[in-house]
Amino acid sequence: MWRLGWGLAALVVTVAVLGGELAAATLSEVPDPAWPTGTATVVVAVVAGALAWRLPRLAYDAWRYQLTASTLELRRGVVVHSHTAIPYFRVQHIDITRSPLERALGLSQLVVRTAAATTDAQLPGIAAADAEILRDLILARTGRGDAV
């Protein structure tokens, strides 16, 4: 159930490399650089690389979700820790999204929605097969099935 984060990891790496390249491009615009143009790129690449290596692991370790008796609980965050609780019967609907990267890795993302627009409940990196089971599990607990 805890397969998470490789999609996220790849994403962070891509973004970081892109950021490094962009930083290099902007820095090289400076007419009279005090140090060789390459320095900034190297620094950025090293920092980004380190972050890209470390962050996904941390994010993955920080990510937990739990189905309790009455609520769906999510814990996540490396810099900002966050613990969200959503009562099942407040769940309005659940989306399953799959980005190309996630598809390549056989993962899905579950997005749980309530009547509040501010509810932020995403469960990334769920194995595709598990995602539908999990969705049905949550929906079964919303009590909608036998309500009407």
Added chain:
Amino acid sequence: MPSELEAPEASEAPEAPPAPPAASPRRLHPVSPVLDVSALGRQLLAPGAVAFSAGGLRLLALGVVVVLVVRVLAWRRRTYVLDAAVLRLEGGLVVRSQQVVPCERIQQVNLVQKLRHRMLGVAILEVQTAVGGPGSGLSLEVLAIDEAERLRAALLAAKVRVQQRTADSDAGIMHDGGDGGGVGEPAHAPRAEQWVPAAWPVVELSYRQLTLAGTTGVELLVVLALAPATAQVAWALPWRPWDDVRLPALDVLGPVLLAALAVGFVAVWLASAAAVSIFANAGYRLSLVGDELQLSRGLLDHKETTLPLARVQAVRVSASLPRRVLGLVSLRIQSAGTGSNSQETRMAVPILAASDLGRVLALVLPGAGPLPELHRPPPAALRRALVRHVVPMSVVAAVITLVVWPWGALALLAVPPAGGLGVAAYRGLGHALVDGFLVSRSGSCNRQTVVVPVARSQSASVRASVWQRRLGLATLAVDLAGPGPRPLVHDEATAVAEDLLGRVMAGVGGPGSDDESDPGTTAG
């Protein structure tokens, strides 16, 4: 029978129809095609521009005639009907459309009368549902005022009937008063006089109170923001009295004149702020009719808003520094209903004596009493408040000092007041969870206290940034249906915040107490 788009029987004398059976489709008031001026203006823009460039008055007249004919035809097509428990609006010349609102989904009903509507005895009836975004409700623009009031009463009565039928008996707060008149009614055409139960006044405001509200509230800032524009207009006037005031005695009278000018400016400033408040809220009356809050206000543009008590998501009490000194507060009621023009139809009490707050809260949120004693966050929160206020100010002051050396050092004088603000911000913090209501307060100068019925919350979360974790603090956020800021409990000890989260979740209850908005379960 209402599924037929054409409504031949409605063509007879659309003006003031003498109460036909409610289930037959009706048209809007015949002045409708020309009264929504903004849309009319947009549509007249194209022919106007063509006529202007081609320079033909006849062309313009033709364009106007075409636009008017199209609008009249659209009006003829547009019908509405309240059929059993469903409000249906149909229309459209080329693309036929049908909007359906089940009565039990209604969040809020607004009756808006702008000045032009009042002169013609008509009103706009807005029906809002819980689903966010545009198109979530429908607007009947315009109806004769009698018809608008009848329809509003019928809608609300139908809503009560549907709720009675589904008989969710444990949602007691919804049915505890005033709906006895609506239950035994036949399914069609309930009359407003029969259904509307006695109105309990909640808040009524006199001109004196509105003046007070204007001169202590945001109106001051609004007027101040408009001042430069006014000054510019005055400058552009051909007549300039101040050009003639070149008296030799000016040197002597200068300070006096300046003082008089300043006093005059302040007087005009306060008077305009009071006027803004009075224009918006004259005749302010918030009353409890059955299980609905009704608000009517406005000097020129008259607005009536109806909000079922069960839709109230939170009440936000705010008190600026001057108001705190005077023992005054203002209230804002957060509801799940979303309006396109929420500014116009939001429920708020512009001014209220702090001593009266308990009574009003108890009426708006049944079960809530006066604000309880609040629990203070731990001393670590004081450290965080200080750091948050002092550090940015110190950085700014240091930069200014370095850039504009000797005089820039004066900026350092701003650091101690920032510290004072930090202390005030800490003193402003507090929370309590009693009788199913979460009360949370924050703010240094402008204190905001939000009262949330825990049972209406959708979800909640505890967040802690790196800085907060170093101090063992966390912030609780509660998610509510509908627009508006989310209630927060700032900087409480992590264990307390987690405990609050658990208690909020426990207070949400189960499907049985699901008495508020559930958009999307039946509405596709």
